[in-house]
Amino acid sequence: MIPLLTILKKHLFHSHQAITGSQPADALGGGQQQDCSEIYIFVIGRLEDELNKSRDKPDYSRTELTDDAAKWKRSQMPLWESASREWKAEKETQQSEVANYFLGQKLIQFKCPNDDTHIHRSWESFNYLNLIINKSGTQSLDQVLRSNLGAEETMDDEGRITCVPCGKGVTKMTRLVNLSYLPDYLVLYFQRFSNHGASGKINTVINQFNSDNIDLTPYSPHNDNPPDNLKIPAYRGMIGPFKYECYGAVFHRGKGIGGGHYVAMARHLDQRGKEAGAWHHYNDRTVRLAGVNGSQGPEYGEPRNAVGDGSIVMLFLRRKKL
Numbered sequence: 652m653i654p655l656l657t658i659l660k661k662h663l664f665h666s667h668q669a670i671t672g673s674q675p676a677d678a679l680g681g682g683q684q685q686d687c688s689e690i691y692i693f694v695i696g697r698l699e700d701e702l703n704k705s706r707d708k709p710d711y712s713r714t715e716l717t718d719d720a721a722k723w724k725r726s727q728m729p730l731w732e733s734a735s736r737e738w739k740a741e742k743e744t745q746q747s748e749v750a751n752y753f754l755g756q757k758l759i760q761f762k763c764p765n766d767d768t769h770i771h772r773s774w775e776s777f778n779y780l781n782l783i784i785n786k787s788g789t790q791s792l793d794q795v796l797r798s799n800l801g802a803e804e805t806m807d808d809e810g811r812i813t814c815v816p817c818g819k820g821v822t823k824m825t826r827l828v829n830l831s832y833l834p835d836y837l838v839l840y841f842q843r844f845s846n847h848g849a850s851g852k853i854n855t856v857i858n859q860f861n862s863d864n865i866d867l868t869p870y871s872p873h874n875d876n877p878p879d880n881l882k883i884p885a886y887r888g889m890i891g892p893f894k895y896e897c898y899g900a901v902f903h904r905g906k907g908i909g910g911g912h913y914v915a916m917a918r919h920l921d922q923r924g925k926e927a928g929a930w931h932h933y934n935d936r937t938v939r940l941a942g943v944n945g946s947q948g949p950e951y952g953e954p955r956n957a958v959g960d961g962s963i964v965m966l967f968l969r970r971k972k973l
């Protein structure tokens with residue numbers, strides 16, 4: 652194993668300096684404070700790009716079909732077949748270790764209000780999931796997932812999509828987002844912050860985040876086994892069940908994006924030994940063994956709200972081996 656920092660120094664900073672002549676700090680946004688998701692997106696995006704063996708190939712999403720008739724034809728294929736083809740095409744342009752572990756693909760389906768059989772499908776890759784949370788109260792992780800994935804929503808009058816069999820632009824289509832390919836390592840980001848100053852933080856408590864048994868099977872569109880006559884072999888990330896365990900979390904202390912402090916919790920992945928499965932709490936230079944409370948973050952003798960209710964911002968899940 653190569654330590655992550657070695658890779659960062661060698662590839663990320665080195666290449667950035669070579670290209671732009673700037674200092675490593677500039678590559679990370681200079682002295683400005685960054686939202687933890689911005690740092691994550693920046694680091695994972697750069698690593699993915701730097702380690703991508705086929706980085707010179709055009710990005711799949713940019714070469715995606717733009718012709719409505721061709722898109723419609725693709726929507727008419729059996730789902731297993733079209734989904735496997737989409738993932739294969741995506742992976743041909745994303746050949747890095749980062750993509751092997753973190754990359755997933757969403758399936759977005761629009762259904763026409765004029766006819767239930769007019770279903771339009773498109774696919775979108777991701778290396779983290781952006782989740783909207785309720786503005787107040789308490790939600791379980793399951794509830795957050797359910798309200799973001801696998802639930803149909805009706806588009807408003809402005810969301811007009813060309814329906815090929817109807818032969819015109821149609822409004823009020825229903826939209827459904829599923830996870831067509833689930834990565835072994837799934838990163839969740841909870842949208843707690845708005846762009847409007849320091850006061851825009853949603854403090855909703857998300858409980859049961861540290862579960863050993865987070866089930867994402869209901870959010871896969873492939874709830875049957877792949878057919879035997881599939882032309883492209885089905886991929887592991889498409890075949891359920893999808894059971895995950897939490898191994899890390901980032902918390903935000905403070906009122907909003909304009910200030911505050913991040914702390915993290917991570918779990919010992921060792922299966923044996925006295926620290927097997929133990930949680931550690933990371934606060935700048937201080938690392939300590941910590942218990943974890945399902946809704947309130949780390950517990951280690953400080954008042955429980957030291958980390959803060961409703962402060963969880965990112966969650967790191969890994970797929971369990973069955």
Ligand SMILES: [Zn+2]
Binds near residue numbers: 763764766769
């Ligand atoms: Zn239609």
